[in-house]
Amino acid sequence: MILPYLVRLLCLCFASFFVLNALAALLVRVASKRAIRFAESRTPAAAARLLLALRLLPFALAILFVAGLCVPSYLWLEPGATSEEVGLLCVSLGVLGAVVWLTAIGRAAHSLFASFRHNRLCRLAGQETHVPGESSSVVLVENEAPLLALSGVFSPRLLISRSVLRSLSSDEFDAALRHERAHRTSRDNAKRLLILLTPDILPFVRLHPLLESNWAKFTEWAADDHATAGDAGRAVSLAAALVHVARMGSGPRLPSLSTSLLACDRDLSARVNRLLHAVPYRRVIPRPAVRLLRATGFLLAAGLGAVLLAPYALSSVHELLEILLH
Amino acid sequence: MIRFFKNRIARGASQSQALALGTLELELMEILWDGGEGSVRDVVPRLSRPLAYTTVMTTLDRLFKKGLLDRRKSDRAFLYSPSFSRQEWERRRAGNLVAGFLAGPNPSRELLLSCLLDAVGEHDVTLLDDLERKIRTRRRELLRQGQP
Numbered sequence: 001m002i003l004p005y006l007v008r009l010l011c012l013c014f015a016s017f018f019v020l021n022a023l024a025a026l027l028v029r030v031a032s033k034r035a036i037r038f039a040e041s042r043t044p045a046a047a048a049r050l051l052l053a054l055r056l057l058p059f060a061l062a063i064l065f066v067a068g069l070c071v072p073s074y075l076w077l078e079p080g081a082t083s084e085e086v087g088l089l090c091v092s093l094g095v096l097g098a099v100v101w102l103t104a105i106g107r108a109a110h111s112l113f114a115s116f117r118h119n120r121l122c123r124l125a126g127q128e129t130h131v132p133g134e135s136s137s138v139v140l141v142e143n144e145a146p147l148l149a150l151s152g153v154f155s156p157r158l159l160i161s162r163s164v165l166r167s168l169s170s171d172e173f174d175a176a177l178r179h180e181r182a183h184r185t186s187r188d189n190a191k192r193l194l195i196l197l198t199p200d201i202l203p204f205v206r207l208h209p210l211l212e213s214n215w216a217k218f219t220e221w222a223a224d225d226h227a228t229a230g231d232a233g234r235a236v237s238l239a240a241a242l243v244h245v246a247r248m249g250s251g252p253r254l255p256s257l258s259t260s261l262l263a264c265d266r267d268l269s270a271r272v273n274r275l276l277h278a279v280p281y282r283r284v285i286p287r288p289a290v291r292l293l294r295a296t297g298f299l300l301a302a303g304l305g306a307v308l309l310a311p312y313a314l315s316s317v318h319e320l321l322e323i324l325l326h
Numbered sequence: 327m328i329r330f331f332k333n334r335i336a337r338g339a340s341q342s343q344a345l346a347l348g349t350l351e352l353e354l355m356e357i358l359w360d361g362g363e364g365s366v367r368d369v370v371p372r373l374s375r376p377l378a379y380t381t382v383m384t385t386l387d388r389l390f391k392k393g394l395l396d397r398r399k400s401d402r403a404f405l406y407s408p409s410f411s412r413q414e415w416e417r418r419r420a421g422n423l424v425a426g427f428l429a430g431p432n433p434s435r436e437l438l439l440s441c442l443l444d445a446v447g448e449h450d451v452t453l454l455d456d457l458e459r460k461i462r463t464r465r466r467e468l469l470r471q472g473q474p
Contacts, residue, residue: 239464240458240461243458243461269453269457
């Protein structure tokens with residue numbers, strides 16, 4: 001197939017992205033169980049950061065390679081304004097790359113739209129008000145179903161149903177609000193959007209459900225820790241709030257870009273037990289394994305930087321691209 | 327070739343019937359799940375009661391035809407191995423049971439669903455009661471220690 005200069009560049013970018021993303025994603029998939037085991041030995045906040053970094057790593061590496069090496073090498077070393085024969089394999093990989101990107105963008109846009117629509121409906125159906133312990137306004141929904149959630153990405157709104165407001169004591173309600181504020185501070189909904197935006201290995205093939213579910217679990221635990229801040233009384237209040245809300249039955253279905261007080265019913269028992277036997281909130285001193293991990297990351301980044309800056313790097317990449325192209 | 331197709335057809339024929347196992351069949355499956363691949367000669371000494379070589383061979387062949395075992399030829403004997411894990415077999419069996427109920431008349435369908443919902447509801451209530459009890463105990467402990 002003969003393609004013009006810029007279309008060829010696009011095809012190469014998508015094909016390189018697809019191959020690198022797939023390879024890196026498979027490696028991450030292989031390492032994910034070990035990484036989760038390691039994450040369990042860390043504080044929930046550190047564990048959540050680690051798993052999120054691992055989840056986004058294939059995407060970041062592929063983007064870095066394409067933007068840092070493929071595009072510059074093509075623009076500098078490929079003779080301009082020429083049409084050239086492109087192999088079927090390269091075209092197929094390019095199409096697959098474009099499809100996984102479109103799927104990811106479509107998925108993220110759909111979730112954003114659903115989140116906007118849900119927030120708007122809640123505002124229309126409920127009323128914006130102030131509740132004790134919360135500085136910004138919340139949306140109070142006249143609903144018997146239990147709802148206490150932070151919804152939205154750019155300006156997340158706290159949605160509370162009147163039944164929750166009525167049934168929780170002031171201590172419990174305060175602890176629950178602190179939990180949701182922790183989600184807002186750590187921008188967990190924005191991180192969810194970022195996960196949705198990272199293309200899959202193949203369209204609609206989710207390779208990291210384990211990593212994602214564990215990340216979600218650790219974000220909840222981290223928000224619990226942030227909300228209680230080592231205060232045993234507050235931890236008991238939060239645990240009581242969780243059980244009270246769970247007793248009220250299943251909550252309404254929320255859009256994917258939202259965090260609810262009871263995000264995962266299966267985790268309830270573990271969360272309550274954690275809160276009741278909470279260890280004091282403390283700064284964890286990095287252990288040798290963590291130091292080693294950080295040093296490896298630094299060395300990798302330095303090595304990648306050196307490769308990117310080396311004069312022969314671009315010509316080598318260009319040769320690789322030529323092989324892929326034909 | 328004809329035998330191959332006959333086996334294939336037999337294997338796909340009645341999945342639910344295939345998953346129902348007799349005592350000896352179940353014992354053989356347990357041995358192969360625990361020990362992995364094995365021939366008739368490997369399996370016979372591990373049985374709980376002495377049985378003839380040919381009886382075991384026929385039963386293993388029947389399990390192969392039911393699709394529960396895979397086999398490959400090694401020298402002059404067949405080596406049998408389970409087609410799926412114990413958990414997978416149990417999952418399929420439960421699936422078949424539920425599918426059987428759901429395919430039945432309305433009353434049995436509703437009966438099954440209400441039994442399932444009751445079981446889940448009871449489990450939830452018990453779990454929540456248990457958690458609440460723990461919270462009360464912890465509150466008392468904190469009060470004793472002088473914390474609110």
